[in-house]
Amino acid sequence: MPSVTVSKGYLLAAGLLAGLPALALAGYDKPPEPLLGVMHAPLPAIPMLDPTRERMLLVEQSQYPPIARVAEPYVKLAGLRIEPANHSRHDASNGYGIRTCLKRFTVEEVVSHKQLPVALPADACPGVPQWSPDGRRFAFANTTGTRTELWLGDALTGKAHRVEGVWLNPVMDDAVQWLHASDSLLVKLVPANLGPAPKADSATAGPEIKESIAGKGESSTYEARDTLSSPEDEALFDYYATAQLAVVDAASDQVRPVGKPGVIAGVYGAPDGEHVLVEALKKPYSYVTTYERFAQDVQVLDVRSGQSTVIASLPVADRVPVHGVPVGPREFEWRDNAPATLIWPEALDQGDWKVSVPHRDKVMMWSAPFSGKPKEVARTAQRFSGMRWLADGDEPFMYELDANKRWIHVSRVNVADPSKPARTVWDYSMDENYNEPGSLMMRRLPNGASVVRQDGDFAYLTGPGGTPQGDRPFLDRYSLSTGRTERLFRSGGDHYESVVAVLDGGKRFITAQQSPTEPPNLFAHAVGAPVSGAKPGEAAYASTAEAITHIADPTPQVRGIGKRLVTYKRKDGVELSFTLYTPPGYKEGTRLPAVLYAYPLDYADPSKAGQVSGSQQKFDILRGYRLLLLSGYAIIDNASFPIVGDPRTAYDTYIDQLVMDAQAAVDKAVELGVVDRNRIGVTGHSHGALMTANLLAHTNLFRAGVATSGSYNKSLTPFGFQNERRSLWQAPKVYEQASAFFHADQIKAPLLLMHGMDDANPGTESIQSPKLFQAIRGMGGTTRLVMLPHEPHWYTAMESNEQEVYEMLTWFDRYVKNAAPNAAGESKQATASAP
Numbered sequence: 001m002p003s004v005t006v007s008k009g010y011l012l013a014a015g016l017l018a019g020l021p022a023l024a025l026a027g028y029d030k031p032p033e034p035l036l037g038v039m040h041a042p043l044p045a046i047p048m049l050d051p052t053r054e055r056m057l058l059v060e061q062s063q064y065p066p067i068a069r070v071a072e073p074y075v076k077l078a079g080l081r082i083e084p085a086n087h088s089r090h091d092a093s094n095g096y097g098i099r100t101c102l103k104r105f106t107v108e109e110v111v112s113h114k115q116l117p118v119a120l121p122a123d124a125c126p127g128v129p130q131w132s133p134d135g136r137r138f139a140f141a142n143t144t145g146t147r148t149e150l151w152l153g154d155a156l157t158g159k160a161h162r163v164e165g166v167w168l169n170p171v172m173d174d175a176v177q178w179l180h181a182s183d184s185l186l187v188k189l190v191p192a193n194l195g196p197a198p199k200a201d202s203a204t205a206g207p208e209i210k211e212s213i214a215g216k217g218e219s220s221t222y223e224a225r226d227t228l229s230s231p232e233d234e235a236l237f238d239y240y241a242t243a244q245l246a247v248v249d250a251a252s253d254q255v256r257p258v259g260k261p262g263v264i265a266g267v268y269g270a271p272d273g274e275h276v277l278v279e280a281l282k283k284p285y286s287y288v289t290t291y292e293r294f295a296q297d298v299q300v301l302d303v304r305s306g307q308s309t310v311i312a313s314l315p316v317a318d319r320v321p322v323h324g325v326p327v328g329p330r331e332f333e334w335r336d337n338a339p340a341t342l343i344w345p346e347a348l349d350q351g352d353w354k355v356s357v358p359h360r361d362k363v364m365m366w367s368a369p370f371s372g373k374p375k376e377v378a379r380t381a382q383r384f385s386g387m388r389w390l391a392d393g394d395e396p397f398m399y400e401l402d403a404n405k406r407w408i409h410v411s412r413v414n415v416a417d418p419s420k421p422a423r424t425v426w427d428y429s430m431d432e433n434y435n436e437p438g439s440l441m442m443r444r445l446p447n448g449a450s451v452v453r454q455d456g457d458f459a460y461l462t463g464p465g466g467t468p469q470g471d472r473p474f475l476d477r478y479s480l481s482t483g484r485t486e487r488l489f490r491s492g493g494d495h496y497e498s499v500v501a502v503l504d505g506g507k508r509f510i511t512a513q514q515s516p517t518e519p520p521n522l523f524a525h526a527v528g529a530p531v532s533g534a535k536p537g538e539a540a541y542a543s544t545a546e547a548i549t550h551i552a553d554p555t556p557q558v559r560g561i562g563k564r565l566v567t568y569k570r571k572d573g574v575e576l577s578f579t580l581y582t583p584p585g586y587k588e589g590t591r592l593p594a595v596l597y598a599y600p601l602d603y604a605d606p607s608k609a610g611q612v613s614g615s616q617q618k619f620d621i622l623r624g625y626r627l628l629l630l631s632g633y634a635i636i637d638n639a640s641f642p643i644v645g646d647p648r649t650a651y652d653t654y655i656d657q658l659v660m661d662a663q664a665a666v667d668k669a670v671e672l673g674v675v676d677r678n679r680i681g682v683t684g685h686s687h688g689a690l691m692t693a694n695l696l697a698h699t700n701l702f703r704a705g706v707a708t709s710g711s712y713n714k715s716l717t718p719f720g721f722q723n724e725r726r727s728l729w730q731a732p733k734v735y736e737q738a739s740a741f742f743h744a745d746q747i748k749a750p751l752l753l754m755h756g757m758d759d760a761n762p763g764t765e766s767i768q769s770p771k772l773f774q775a776i777r778g779m780g781g782t783t784r785l786v787m788l789p790h791e792p793h794w795y796t797a798m799e800s801n802e803q804e805v806y807e808m809l810t811w812f813d814r815y816v817k818n819a820a821p822n823a824a825g826e827s828k829q830a831t832a833s834a835p
Contacts, residue, residue, distance in 0.1 A: 028067075028799040029806040034557060035627045039063070039802060041555045043621065044519035045106070047548075050135030051444040053501055053510065055155050056522070057129055057138060058106040058115075058549070064798035070098050071790040071797075076226035077237040079290025081760065082171055084197060087190050087240060088148050091792060093173050095225060095760050098796040101125035101143070107158045110524075110548055116158025129153070132182035133448045137250055139176055139185055141168055150176060150187060152250060163253045169243040172265045172291065178448050179303070180273025183250055186303070188243040191261040197239050200232035220322045221717040223289040224762045234285055238263060241291070245276070247303055259306045265291060268332075271449040272339035275368055276301045277332055278308070289318040298332060300342070300370060309370050311342065321352040322720040322727075323403060325383065329364070336389040336449040340368035343377075345384035353383075353403060360384075363398075365415060377415040378422070382407070388440050390459075390480075391451045397425060397440060404647055406430040406604045425483065431608035433466030437485075438476060441502055455505040457481050462499045464613070465490060467537075470565055471615040473498040474539075477506060488527060490539045496617040497523070510548070514619040517559050522548035558622055560584030561629055565616045566672065570664035575610020576640035578665055582674060583629045593679040593817040594634040596665060596702070597625055599688040600641040600658065602650060602723040609642035625683050625706070627805050628812065634674055639665040641691065643723075651724045651734050655698055658691060666701050678703070681816040683808070685709055686764055686793065687722055693740035693772065696749045704750040704815035706808050709793055711764040712772040713741035721763060744775035750782040752811040754804060756791030764793060784811070 030036055045058040074081045074090035081090040089099050105118040105126070120126065120142075129140040138153040148168040153160035167190045168175045179186040208229045228234055244261045248254070259278075266279040278299045285294055295316045299308040317326035327347050335341035345363050349355040359379040366374035378398060385399040385408075394416035400409040408430055411422040426437045438461035441453040452459050459478045464471040473496070475489040488506065491497040495515040500522070502509045507527050514520040528542035553559070562582035570576055582592070603609035622629065629635055641661040643650050662682075669675035682702040684692040689710025696705045714721055714735040718728035721738070728735045736742050755769035766787070773785040786807055788800045795801055 028803050030802045031627070031805040031809055034630050035805055035809070036802070038555050038558060038622050038627060038630065039798070039805065044551050044554060044619075046520075047108075047512075047522050047551075048129065048131070049110075049501060049510065049522075050131045050138075050155065051133050052135040053503055054110055054135055056108050056110060056549075057118075057131075058108055058551075059129070060103040060105075062101060062103050064801050065098070065100050065796060067790065067797040067799040069100075069797070070800070075236060075240075077233060077240065078228050078285065078294070079225045079292065080171060080237075080241075081226065082240045084240075086143060086145060086147050087167075088143050088170050089173075091760060096793040098792060099143075100796065102127065105129060105138075105153070105160075107153075107155055108549070113548075118153055118158050118160050120160065126151070130176065130178065131155075132178050132250070133444055133446055134182040136182060139178070139250075141170060141176055143170075147190070148175070150185075150248065152253075163248060163255070165255055166246075166248065169241075171240050171243075174267040177267070177269060179247060179269045179276075181447055184273070185248045185250060186267065186269050186276060187246050187248055188264065188267065189246050189257070191242055191244045194239070194242075198232070198235040200230075200235075206230070220320070221719050221721065221762050223293060223318075223320075225290055225760055227289060228285055228287050234283075237285070237291075241265075241281070245278070245301065245303075258303045259301050259308060265294075265296065268334060269448070270300075270334045270340040270368075271336060271445070271447045272368075273447060274303055275340040276303055277311075277334065277342065284316065286316050286318040289316075293317045293320070293326070298329065300340075300368070311366070311370065321350075321354070322725055323723075324353055325351040327351050331384075331386075333386065334449070335365070335387075336445075336451050337391055337393070338367065342366050342374075343387060345380070348379070377418050378413045382409060388442070389451050390454055391445065397452070398422070401430075404604070406602075406647070429605055429608050431603050431605060431611070433464070433471075433608070433611040433613050434468075436463050436466065437461060438463030438474065440478075441499075453502055454480070458506060460502050460506065461485065464498075466611060466613055468567065468612055469493065470612055470617065471496065475499040475502070475509060487534075487537070487539050488541055489525065489543060490537065494617065496615045511545070513545075515617055516561075516563055516619065517553065519551050519553055519619045521551050524548055553619075555622070558584070558620075558630065561620070562586055563616050563620070565612065566668060567612065568664055568668040569610075570660040572660060574606050574642060574644060574660075576642070576661065576664055577610075577612045578639035578669075579614070579616055579635075579637040580669065580672065580674060581626065581629055581635040581637055583632050583634070586634075586674075589673055591676040592632065592634040592674060593681075593812070594636055594669060594675040595625055595628055595681045595683055595812060595816070596636040596639055596662070596669075597683050597688070598639040598641040598661070598665075598691060599684060599686075600643050600661075600691050600722075602647065603642045603644045604647060604650075606642075606644045609644050610640065614638065624801075624804065625808055628809060631809055631813070633812070633817070634669070636665055636669050636675070636680075647723045648725060651722075651731075651738060654734070654738050655694060658694055659699055662695050662699055662701055678822050679816050679819060681705060681812045683707070686711075686761070689764075690738070690740060693747065693751060694738075694743070696751055697740055697743040697746040700749070702749055703819050704752070704811060706752045706754070706811055707769075708754045708795075708804070709756060709759060709761075709764050709769075710740075710753075710772075711768050712739060713768060714739045716765070716768070717763050741772050741775055744772060744781070745779040747776050747779075747781050747783075750784075750811070750815045751776060752784045752786070752807060754786045754788065754807060756788050756793060756795060756800075758790055759793050761793040782815075 048057045107116040125143040127141040129138040142149045150163040150166040169188045169190045175188045241263045243264045246257045263281040268277040281294045298312040312329040332344045345361040349357045361380045361384040363378040364374045365377045380400045382400040382402040385401045387396040389396045410426040413422045414420045441460040442450045443453040461476040465474040472491045476485040497513040523545045525543045567577045670677045683706040685708045689707035692705045692707040753769040776783040
């Protein structure tokens, strides 16, 4: 039988949590004002420019849906969570949240600012709209209680309508896409005459059986999400995943089925609008991994004739090395400047990064009508990571990734003559913030394909522009012939402004500008005269700006919050930073109770670990722990917690480095005169929750902690966690030291544990928090366990988020803000490190 979550019950968690006397499945609690009012405030609208940059959609989203939405019944099948009531996805496409609804759309003309509200039914649940390449139309899926509909909008009038007779199948994504210019769409439909879902007799279903007969090979823990477990599951998966492809005429709403129904995963239209790449899954299905690793036939479908050509027949890939790739063809993509040409890599190292070879991948190319054999066009020293094409020519930018060095290599290759050596364009660390070259800006062709934005000899690069004072995004003009760059724009230091589009041969561009007091708004810039004596890194040209949008601040009552970037060093010399928030009305010199939030990140190079990322000039939406600012807390936010070293061995010193990171952050916050050393709490989510529990076990820096959706016993994730690539049996000491569960007897400070009952992340299964609770309780520690019904890894419902903030505030008020002084004024220091 498939596992089913029932909206009004707690069947999944009832057995798991039986016997925990501290847990009560009661009603929800709410935090006090003004925290509650901020949580209920609307979010600022998000502007979505059309490809012509003449119009935009102002998209408004709900901050939190009600628990009734999150509690909708679903089935778990091969990594998917599917709502039987309407044949749709329950979870977000990444599997870690809940599919949510947008609230409303408004069409706005960029020049005139004329607005056209899009009329939708009162109970509409629209998804993210997709602009047609010419900007005349937009399409979106609308989920109802019984099905998912296709809607089309007219950008000139703002009117939208439902396309009759279309029942979309969004179960494996790619349900709607523009196919041929702006005239038609390719959709996935629920097959006609599908009938009722198969039913299983629970009394005769039989045992759940999995088997491994032969073969060696590890699989990542994270692939085992909501896997199939029985023939009944297979039948249900076939039922919900089977789709019929069809072409919808955008002008007439006529629907034309194409090809035969099948269990169709990915669907990708070619630039010519006549060929479609189809990933058709086939049996036998795996019971140990998700559908992404199932056997499949990669086909090219001709939408005119309905005939398919098999490009590759791939077996089930359920023994892929951790951090590796499957053998054989993978990651197919269309060449964006050709009518119908496929590009894909194939591993030359058995897909295993531990194998030493001169080249890890070869890159293949094959064009319609796909006769003869594919052609090898390149080989990569590291893992192939895609190509970016110019509108014309045979020399794309080719990206490679070295996961061990955390390094990116970009080159220009000639696919027409592979004998010509590749020309290196950029070569840099993934963790480089200060000298990162940026990303190539793209533009959408009339046929819908995306190519590098090019004006004559120039392309354009934009990036965050990291500096020791925080990010200052930039726009560079890059010469394709010489490789030299010229800076056209750089954000000022008193706001955060990133480039979203380049227009008129680089003479104009559009930015999204925000500040601590202003939400993101679009601005039109005109490039002016050269700046005499421009400093290195600054713009070489002046520019003038004019506001395009005027989106208001929905929560002006919180803008009295103080915010500053703080830099410091840990004892081994690694540079660190955090953002220090102070509550409204704070007076300098007053020492406050504080909460430290962090999420440990892995770095191969210590010089990159200390580089400042992010900006203090961004507009803040207060959520979660940050809402405690309104109750008089200081927040030591996003404190740098680097784990530095070779990814193959960095976790040998994991606890040592956590302790150094925490000690340095606390010492600096106290040194500033803002934080009371004896009233500091710590919190983190997921990997940050493990950090929280470990800091309470291995230091006495914090009076209390709140850990949400963590993984505390790494023996339950034996084939890797974060960037640890060794298995439990290869590095047992590492797994034991990283596991707070094995050090529960050392956790003496109060620890609040929260977890979603339906956590879909195999690395943070819901059993983790109850087991740590039991261990701390059994060893005499102070702890509380709050399990949130129906919630996955990220909490979604308004009621759940209200409960989270209520619990955090109550816990930290009791054990941090109002905590009794330490005995004899004892100073808090780190007390232990990894042996």
